[in-house]
Amino acid sequence: MADQAPPSSRRAADVAPPRSDRNRWNWLLLLPIVLPLLVPLYNRRDPELFGWPFFYWVQLLFVAVGVVTTTLVLRAHQRRKQG
Amino acid sequence: MAGVNTVELAVFILFFVVVTALGFGAARWRRAESLMHLDEWGLGGRSFGTWITWFLIGGDIYTAYTFVAVPALVFGAGAAGFFAVPYTVVVYPLIFLVVIRLWSVSHVRGFVTPADFVRSRFDSPTMALLVAVTGIVATMPYIALQLVGIEAVLKTMGVTGELPIIVAFLILAVYTYSSGLRAPALIAFVKDTLIYLTIIVAVIVIPTKLGGWDVVFGAAEEKFDLAGTGGLLLPGTGQLQYATLALGSALALFLYPHSITGALAAKSRGTLQKNMSLLPVYSLALGFIALLGYMAIAAGTTPVDGDGNTVVPALFQQMFPSWFAGVAFAAVGIGALVPAAIMSIAAANLFTRNIYKEYLKKDATPENEAKVAKLASLVVKVGAVAAIIFIDPQFSIDLQLIGGAIILQTLPAVGIGLYTRWLHRGALVAGWTAGMLTALWALYEIPRLGPGGVVVREHFGGSAFSLSELGFDTATTIYAGFLALLVNLVVVVVVTLVLRAMQVDDGVDGTAPNDYTAEREDPSVRDLPDPLASAPGADPQRG
Numbered sequence: 002m003a004d005q006a007p008p009s010s011r012r013a014a015d016v017a018p019p020r021s022d023r024n025r026w027n028w029l030l031l032l033p034i035v036l037p038l039l040v041p042l043y044n045r046r047d048p049e050l051f052g053w054p055f056f057y058w059v060q061l062l063f064v065a066v067g068v069v070t071t072t073l074v075l076r077a078h079q080r081r082k083q084g
Numbered sequence: 085m086a087g088v089n090t091v092e093l094a095v096f097i098l099f100f101v102v103v104t105a106l107g108f109g110a111a112r113w114r115r116a117e118s119l120m121h122l123d124e125w126g127l128g129g130r131s132f133g134t135w136i137t138w139f140l141i142g143g144d145i146y147t148a149y150t151f152v153a154v155p156a157l158v159f160g161a162g163a164a165g166f167f168a169v170p171y172t173v174v175v176y177p178l179i180f181l182v183v184i185r186l187w188s189v190s191h192v193r194g195f196v197t198p199a200d201f202v203r204s205r206f207d208s209p210t211m212a213l214l215v216a217v218t219g220i221v222a223t224m225p226y227i228a229l230q231l232v233g234i235e236a237v238l239k240t241m242g243v244t245g246e247l248p249i250i251v252a253f254l255i256l257a258v259y260t261y262s263s264g265l266r267a268p269a270l271i272a273f274v275k276d277t278l279i280y281l282t283i284i285v286a287v288i289v290i291p292t293k294l295g296g297w298d299v300v301f302g303a304a305e306e307k308f309d310l311a312g313t314g315g316l317l318l319p320g321t322g323q324l325q326y327a328t329l330a331l332g333s334a335l336a337l338f339l340y341p342h343s344i345t346g347a348l349a350a351k352s353r354g355t356l357q358k359n360m361s362l363l364p365v366y367s368l369a370l371g372f373i374a375l376l377g378y379m380a381i382a383a384g385t386t387p388v389d390g391d392g393n394t395v396v397p398a399l400f401q402q403m404f405p406s407w408f409a410g411v412a413f414a415a416v417g418i419g420a421l422v423p424a425a426i427m428s429i430a431a432a433n434l435f436t437r438n439i440y441k442e443y444l445k446k447d448a449t450p451e452n453e454a455k456v457a458k459l460a461s462l463v464v465k466v467g468a469v470a471a472i473i474f475i476d477p478q479f480s481i482d483l484q485l486i487g488g489a490i491i492l493q494t495l496p497a498v499g500i501g502l503y504t505r506w507l508h509r510g511a512l513v514a515g516w517t518a519g520m521l522t523a524l525w526a527l528y529e530i531p532r533l534g535p536g537g538v539v540v541r542e543h544f545g546g547s548a549f550s551l552s553e554l555g556f557d558t559a560t561t562i563y564a565g566f567l568a569l570l571v572n573l574v575v576v577v578v579v580t581l582v583l584r585a586m587q588v589d590d591g592v593d594g595t596a597p598n599d600y601t602a603e604r605e606d607p608s609v610r611d612l613p614d615p616l617a618s619a620p621g622a623d624p625q626r627g
Binding site: 046051082 | 163166170172173176177178180181184296297299300301316317318323326330331357358365367368375598600601603606
């Protein structure tokens, strides 16, 4: 099987140019996906922070990891698009 | 019940009136040529920029029910209720690359719903119908749950009876009818401003009043030790459930028709990607909201009428002056309207495009479609109100639980389909069926346990499926929806191999590889596409 050309009579000018979403930076996205799933690693009390058990503050830290990595990947995609 | 708190109620009603005015005003905001076209009404003309999209998707995902139920869960069970945080961390990187492909192909081919995509990609009206029906069935109880959120707030203010809820939803129904997707986008601004204000104040004021965070966590630990259930940390056997529930919920989130409706309304791929890195701000807020559950324990809050969902409103009432509690309640109330509006629009789109036009009236004009969609959105909302009034709200909660598990079964067609067409259309149907049966069976087998491990209810008691049911010698539990998805995937792959070996026809792909990476600037990307022009396998009189 292969992605076949569209069957209808689409004009050539109507078709998007070939591009790719592939980018080495995409691998960074694995970090915020995998980290929160490794529950046994953070299911504990110590070290505490401002009275918060580790379990709670580290998961809020994962939010920050998610923001940073998605922003970096977004930048990489934007660079690719411009240049 | 003590009497009605008039100050709270006055503030609540004030905000509700403002929001209603906004909702009606939305019809004139960024008005396009004609609202009588499904794309315009149901997708807001597909031209929302970064900020509007942020508010819209944010309002879509972090619903009133979330704000009420997550802390209620943490209040009752402790750490297990905190899964909402990893769930909303995992979701954005997970779909960062996927959702932009859906955006592109939808804008090139004129898809409004996930079922549109499946029909064209796999040339399978059957699978499209299954996706549409799954979407509608999963969305309906979700709308009903938004009412549970409003009900919790009203109850806390001392307002009882069904009339206020009926009024609130009538207002919602009328302005969604007249303004389409722009109504929720606009009122989401108000909702989020109120929510953030409430959360920031709550997180600073309440722990200070209670004597600090260590007191809050300490009180919670003491309560769980006494009760013998729940805890500040997860039991060893609950860790797999925690991870699979977070991952499964994240995978399910963007299969829900209302999230897709929100995403497709974005202006460009860049808008969506920017949102994937901005939306976690809500997750941070959600983390603090979840901990309101522990604050309620430390403050000795008791739920109104033993209804767990009233824990947070009751805490606000106890801790804040009445006028500010009113603001907080308005935040929850309005927070219910935004997602309910988007959900009813998404369900209406599914019905109109994939059931009405596909099976009932093949020659429907765009005006026909818009009319039917508007009517369907009304029917869906009336259904939700009726469900809350006539049926035990617990039933909606059960249904929503099932909804999450069954929407996950559309992942191979909608999610994996964005990357490959290798999966055979017949196999997708087989996998969906197997996954659906597994999900229902597993959820049916889950009992609800009360304190001390006593079985309170025999069936549909939660989402944590015990692996011992499968013959494993363990007390470990796993998210039922995730288990069903695994079964689904295995069946899809095996049946695909068989069907491909037998060389069964797999239809014609109605999309082209370049469609999936199309940018807004490309000539092929259209704002108001004519879906009929690019529908594959369209018979002559339709083409």
